[in-house]
Amino acid sequence: AAGVIQSPRHLIKEKRETATLKCYPIPRHDTVYWYQQGPGQDPQFLISFYEKMQSDKGSIPDRFSAQQFSDYHSELNMSSLELGDSALYFCASSLYLRTDTQYFGPGTRLTVL
Amino acid sequence: SQQGEEDPQALSIQEGENATMNCSYKTSINNLQWYRQNSGRGLVHLILIRSNEREKHSGRLRVTLDTSKKSSSLLITASRAADTASYFCASAAYGNKLVFGAGTILRVKS
DSSP, X not given: OOOOEEEOSEEEEOTTOOEEEEEEOOTTOOEEEEEEEOTTSOOEEEEEEETTEEEEEXXXXXXXXXXXXXXXXXXXXXXXXXXXXXXXEXXXXXXXXXXXXXXXXXXXXXXXX | OOSOOEXXXXXXXXXXXXXXXXXXXXXOOSEEEEEXXXXXXXXXXXXXXXXXXXXXXXXXXXXXXXXXXXXXXXXXXXXXXXXOEEEEEEEEOTTOOEEEOOOEEEEEEO
């Protein structure tokens, strides 16, 4: 079965640079969630989208923005990167009001030098 | 963790033994989910239990939920070396974000 696809899988950036992470949900899933997992920490919710509209917002810095496109894929844009942004970024998808299970992608490991 | 605690933080057992992990959460929920994560890799969904359920089984997994105590437990029976991983509980209101616990690191020695 098709899973959530994230790209790139690894990304190395310098401080103050920008980064764009992409997420392709499971086909027919209409809801996308973004999570950040720092080293040795539990995943923290950043933001979610349902039918291309932001549905919930968590501890996402103002330097980050995200959107969901008409084909339901989502992009997380990160600007003015800081060392503390180094983390695993997960995308998850679900079918809103049909299934509560969130299916996670493999993650993008971002390293900021 | 922004939600609650998991207990224990780390657990080391012999292959064939049972492993029990506990999790607490703070707010009212619609469901609680358990995930497994191998070192630095993706989160694999294990099992979901709804707020109106008290116990659920899936293969070697048994999950309980006590909404009055805002707690859940995950039991892995007859553990295997391949079960070595971090285990997270995550609570959710209906259709909303997951709020993760701190995780339990399980090591199964062969």
